Amino acid sequence: MKDAFLLAACPTCDEEVLLAYALVADELVTCCLHCDRVIDSGSAREASVEEVVAAGYPVEGAPKPAGDRGCRDGKCGVRQPER
Secondary structure, eight states: OOSSEEEEEETTTTEEEEEEEEEETTEEEEEETTTOOBOOGGGOEEEOHHHHHHTTOOOTTSOOOSSOOGGGGTTSSOOOOOO
């Protein structure tokens, strides 16, 4: 296992997203972090921190890639604390 991150294609969001775990009817399932759509974990891939950052997710301590996109690069009006 590279790291503790799982990425998979979400048909609803139409992009590769991080997966989260949810409890549905007493069953642990993987779902899209953004829209909560249940996604088969068999379609997921293990991802390194670098791959997660490249997909647009901030990871504390990891350098930001060039060409950040959308709200995740801090341009959404939410001021992030300086570290």
